[in-house]
Amino acid sequence: MQRRERNLGLLYSAPLTIFLFLAFLAPICLVAAFSAMPEKVFSLTQMPDFSAYRTVLEQGYWKSVAWSLFMAFVATLILLVICWPLAFGMAKVFKRFTLVLTIGVVMTLFVSENIRLFGWVLTLMKGGLIEGYWRHWTGVGFDAPLYNGPIIVFGLVYVYLPFMLFPLAQGIAMVPDDARQSAYDLGATRWQILKEIDLPLAMPGIMVGSLLTFVLAAGAMAESKLLGGRAIITIADEVQTAFTYGQNWPLGSALAMVLIAIIGTVAIWAISKADLDKMMGRKA
Amino acid sequence: MTAKTPILRINALTKTFENFTALHGIDLNVDDGEFLAIVGPSGSGKTTLIRILVGMDEPTDGSVWLRDKRIDVVPANKRPTCMVFQSLALFPHRTVGQNIEFPLKLRGVAPAKRKERALELLDTLRLPRDYYSKRIQQCSGGEKQRVALARALAFDPEILFFDEPLSALDYRLRKTLEKELKDLHRRTGKTFIYITHSLEEAMVMSDRIAIMKAGHFEQIAPAEEIYARPKSRFVAEFMGEVNFFDLVNGTASDVTMSDSAGASLAGQTGTLTIRPESLRRLGEGDSADLSFEGVVEAEYLLGSRVQYRITLASGREMGVEVLRENAVPGGVGASLTVGCDLKAAHLIADAQSTEDTPNAAA
Numbered sequence: 001m002q003r004r005e006r007n008l009g010l011l012y013s014a015p016l017t018i019f020l021f022l023a024f025l026a027p028i029c030l031v032a033a034f035s036a037m038p039e040k041v042f043s044l045t046q047m048p049d050f051s052a053y054r055t056v057l058e059q060g061y062w063k064s065v066a067w068s069l070f071m072a073f074v075a076t077l078i079l080l081v082i083c084w085p086l087a088f089g090m091a092k093v094f095k096r097f098t099l100v101l102t103i104g105v106v107m108t109l110f111v112s113e114n115i116r117l118f119g120w121v122l123t124l125m126k127g128g129l130i131e132g133y134w135r136h137w138t139g140v141g142f143d144a145p146l147y148n149g150p151i152i153v154f155g156l157v158y159v160y161l162p163f164m165l166f167p168l169a170q171g172i173a174m175v176p177d178d179a180r181q182s183a184y185d186l187g188a189t190r191w192q193i194l195k196e197i198d199l200p201l202a203m204p205g206i207m208v209g210s211l212l213t214f215v216l217a218a219g220a221m222a223e224s225k226l227l228g229g230r231a232i233i234t235i236a237d238e239v240q241t242a243f244t245y246g247q248n249w250p251l252g253s254a255l256a257m258v259l260i261a262i263i264g265t266v267a268i269w270a271i272s273k274a275d276l277d278k279m280m281g282r283k284a
Numbered sequence: 285m286t287a288k289t290p291i292l293r294i295n296a297l298t299k300t301f302e303n304f305t306a307l308h309g310i311d312l313n314v315d316d317g318e319f320l321a322i323v324g325p326s327g328s329g330k331t332t333l334i335r336i337l338v339g340m341d342e343p344t345d346g347s348v349w350l351r352d353k354r355i356d357v358v359p360a361n362k363r364p365t366c367m368v369f370q371s372l373a374l375f376p377h378r379t380v381g382q383n384i385e386f387p388l389k390l391r392g393v394a395p396a397k398r399k400e401r402a403l404e405l406l407d408t409l410r411l412p413r414d415y416y417s418k419r420i421q422q423c424s425g426g427e428k429q430r431v432a433l434a435r436a437l438a439f440d441p442e443i444l445f446f447d448e449p450l451s452a453l454d455y456r457l458r459k460t461l462e463k464e465l466k467d468l469h470r471r472t473g474k475t476f477i478y479i480t481h482s483l484e485e486a487m488v489m490s491d492r493i494a495i496m497k498a499g500h501f502e503q504i505a506p507a508e509e510i511y512a513r514p515k516s517r518f519v520a521e522f523m524g525e526v527n528f529f530d531l532v533n534g535t536a537s538d539v540t541m542s543d544s545a546g547a548s549l550a551g552q553t554g555t556l557t558i559r560p561e562s563l564r565r566l567g568e569g570d571s572a573d574l575s576f577e578g579v580v581e582a583e584y585l586l587g588s589r590v591q592y593r594i595t596l597a598s599g600r601e602m603g604v605e606v607l608r609e610n611a612v613p614g615g616v617g618a619s620l621t622v623g624c625d626l627k628a629a630h631l632i633a634d635a636q637s638t639e640d641t642p643n644a645a646a
Contacts, residue, residue, distance in 0.1 A: 182373035184361050185338055186387040186439050196386070200377045 028260070035253035042249060052254035061238060061255060065262065068235040071149070072217035075156035076210050079164040082157070083209070087168035088198075092177070098169075105162050113159055117226040120155065121146065124227075147229035155223030160216055164209040171205015172198065211270055215263055235259050289351075291316040291475050292337075292443060297346035299332050299499075306332040308499040309346060314443075319469045319476045321486030323522070324496030330479045331447065333496070337477070338367045338445050350442060367445040370452070372432040374420050380406075380431050381416035387439035405434040408471070410464075426457050433465075437472065446478040450485065462488045483522055487511070495519050513630055520557045520632070525603050529556040531631065538576060538596040545573035545626045555632040560591065560603035562628035565610055565620065572623025576602060580618050594620055 036048035039055065056062075090098045108116065123129040126144040135141040145151055175198055183197050199206070221236040230237070235255060242252030290313040299307040306329045314320050324330045335341035337348060339360030348356040355363055366387075374383050382389075384405055385398040393401075403413050409430040415423070423431060429449060436444055446465075450458045466489040469476050480486055486493045487507040494504040495518075503515040514520035517528060529536040534550040541549065558574070566575055578594035581601065590611045592604045604622050612618050 176371075176373070176376075178369050178371045178373035179375055181340060182367075182369055183375075183386070185340070185366050186435070187361050187390050189361060192390055196389075197375065201375075 031253045031256050033253075034249050035257045037250040037253075039250050040248050050254075052248075052250040053258075055251055056254050056258060061235070061258075064233050064235045064238045065258060067232050068218050068220075068259075069262065071153050071156060071232070071234075072214050072220075075153050075160065075217045076164075076214045078153070078157050079161060079213050080168075080206070080210060083161065083164045083168050087165055087205075088172050090165075090169040091172035091175075102166075105165060109162060114222055114226065116159070117155060117222055120158070121226055124151075146227060147231050149228070149232050152224045152228035152232055155227040156217045156220060159220070159223065160213040163212045163216060167205045167209035167212065168202070169205070171202035171209070174205070175201040207270060211267055215267060218263055219259065289316055290314060291318075291351060292477075293349040294337075295347045295349065297333070297336065297348065298344045299329070299336060299341070300344045306499055307336075307343070310500055312494065312501065312504070314475060314477060317473050317475055318492065319466070319478065319490045320492050320494060321478045321480060321490035322494045322496055323480055323483050323486045325481060325522075327498075328496040329499040330481075330496050334367070334445055334447055334477070334479050338365055339363050364442040365445060366436050366439045366441040367447060368432050368436050368449045370447045370449060372428055372449065374428060374432055374435070376420055378420070379416070380411075380418045380420060380423065383420065383431055384434045384438050386435060401438060402434070405437055408437065408468070409434045425453050426461060429453070429461055433468065437474075441474070443475045443477060446476065446480075448480050451480070451482075458485070459488075465489055483510075483524075495522060514557065514632065516632060517555060517557075520630075525560050525605075527558045527560065527602050529558070531556045538598050538600060538602075540575045540577070542571060542573045542575075548626065549631070552631065552633075554634045557630045557632055558624060558628070560605040561589075562624050563604045563606070563622040564624065565606060565612065566623045567621075570623070573626040574629060575621060575623035577619070577621050578602060580612055580614070580616050580620055583612075583615055592620070594622075 030044075033044050035052055036050055037044065037046050037052070038049050039051050086101075090101060094101065121128070124144055124146050125131070126141070127135075128144065131141060131144060179201065180193055180197050183193050188196065219236050221234045221240065224230060224232055224234045224237060236259070239252050239255045239259070242248045242255060246252070292312075292314040294310060294312040296309040296311060297307055298305070298309045310333070322330050322333065332341065336343050336356065339355075339358065343356055346356075347354055350364065355365075375386065378386070381399065381402050384402040385393075388398045388401060399416070402416060406413050406415055411427060411430050411434070415427070415431075420428065420431070432449065450461055453461065462485055465476075465478075469489070476490075478486070478490060483493070483495075490507065492504060492506055493510050495502040495510065497518050503510060503519045505513075510519060511523055514523065520526045520528075529539050531549065531552060531554050534546065534552055535541075536556055539556070556574075563576075564572070566572055576594075576596060578596040580592050581595050582593040584591040584593075585608075586605070588608055589605055590608055592606075592612065594602050594604055596602055604620070606612075612620050
């Protein structure tokens with residue numbers, strides 16, 4: 001009986017497994033193979049020489065990698081700080097307003113990221129919604145706060161907010177109210193409740209939200225292109241350029257492999273570090 | 285009351301929610317070192333009361349005093365009291381030791397000292413010392429109970445509140461823990477205020493019992509007094525099964541009185557309260573101050589005792605409980621005469637009958 005169920009399980013999961021293999025694993029294998037080819041070739045039949053990786057090291061691409069990771073890190077931190085109170089409200093305080101907020105935040109996802117970012121450009125640019133009206137009323141203009149590093153981080157924070165907010169709200173919802181009340185009764189201040197009860201018990205949500213936003217932000221490029229005016233070139237942008245303008249598939253592949261390796265390592269490290277069951281006290 | 289000074293004084297405490305008054309200006313003094321149980325059915329206001337006493341809710345009116353200090357205006361985390369929650373509210377992400385040490389950690393006590401105290405408390409609660417590093421999930425229901433108690437004692441409160449902490453446990457464990465709690469109260473000398481809906485639980489443990497109904501105290505007295513001399517039908521019924529007979533000017537239907545009993549009840553009006561277990565079977569020639577004749581309607585075996593429901597001449601029913609060896613031979617359908625002494629019956633004079641007090645929920 002159990003054996004049959006097991007076989008049935010494998011059978012049912014087969015279509016998705018095959019799909020995932022083809023759609024997810026196969027391209028990665030292809031990219032990995034291309035990254036080993038001599039530069040500027042378009043076939044996998046050449047002798048692997050890994051020259052693209054040397055180019056990655058020698059041409060200063062590490063700067064783009066470092067900037068992408070740094071901006072993703074800063075955006076994740078900012079998102080943690082601004083989403084915490086909001087998520088706490090959604091999980092514990094707002095009641096019916098939570099639904100309104102959820103719908104509001106989810107609605108933004110219905111519009112393409114690029115269009116929303118263009119909206120910000122129109123709002124912030126010189127002669128745009130803010131500066132234009134300001135100059136019209138006061139006669140004094142100012143420079144647009146666009147085309148720099150901080151505005152790219154702002155864009156990342158704006159675009160990835162839902163990916164932090166919802167996991168965080170889920171995590172906070174798992175903090176039992178009586179544990180918070182009991183800590184308060186035993187003399188804990190608000191900060192002590194946050195540190196001793198809320199943060200550790202909401203950790204699964206914090207981990208999932210942070211990982212999601214960090215991974216997505218590290219691979220982002222639209223924010224840098226549209227808001228940042230390429231003031232900072234992200235690694236994803238470099239990958240795209242190598243594949244398109246550069247016509248250098250092995251270089252693009254090598255850059256992609258570096259990014260995958262770094263983010264994969266961070267993700268696996270974070271997941272192994274954070275034993276979700278143990279954090280929740282579920283594991284004996 | 286005793287000569288001791290009250291540690292807690294509750295003064296005309298009122299709590300009103302939007303369209304409902306949960307507490308009607310109640311007063312209460314609790315002695316230092318006393319074990320007071322507050323008993324009432326759900327909705328009687330006991331949970332509202334304890335939430336106000338520990339600081340998780342604010343009273344609408346009135347005051348709460350701890351010795352000379354008014355505490356109803358003090359936030360819960362600044363009050364020298366603490367509560368054992370119904371759910372226990374242990375921290376699942378912390379070990380047994382860390383749970384117990386929690387209040388000490390908040391106060392900045394050094395780790396070594398904290399641990400020492402936690403181990404002492406494990407001894408006090410009769411838990412093995414190696415439980416210090418055990419996870420909460422590995423503990424049984426009774427062990428968790430003890431950890432919650434140890435954590436509350438580590439706080440070293442002036443008053444320890446309990447919000448029905450035993451209600452989720454099975455019968456036998458509850459019985460054991462009731463006795464342990466009473467023993468712990470004696471050993472620590474602390475003031476315990478214990479909320480429960482089970483009068484049985486309250487009787488085992490407490491020095492005094494306060495019976496709550498619809499936002500006020502119906503009776504506050506030691507257990508024996510509540511049992512023997514309930515102030516109202518409500519209190520009498522709360523104590524378990526009871527038979528009521530309306531006494532009007534010294535007579536009551538279905539009740540046969542001896543001459544002496546008739547004389548002492550002459551002219552009185554109220555409710556005659558008789559417990560099923562204070563009745564005895566009357567054979568030929570036996571007599572009692574009060575006696576009742578009826579037919580056995582149903583029979584329930586309660587282990588060492590047998591309970592009967594009998595129908596009296598007027599058609600009303602009455603509960604009788606006797607020892608197994610005195611069981612009625614015929615069982616269901618047999619006629620039965622039972623009786624009791626006048627001192628085993630209690631007269632609730634009419635003015636105190638709860639039927640006259642306004643309903644708080646209105």
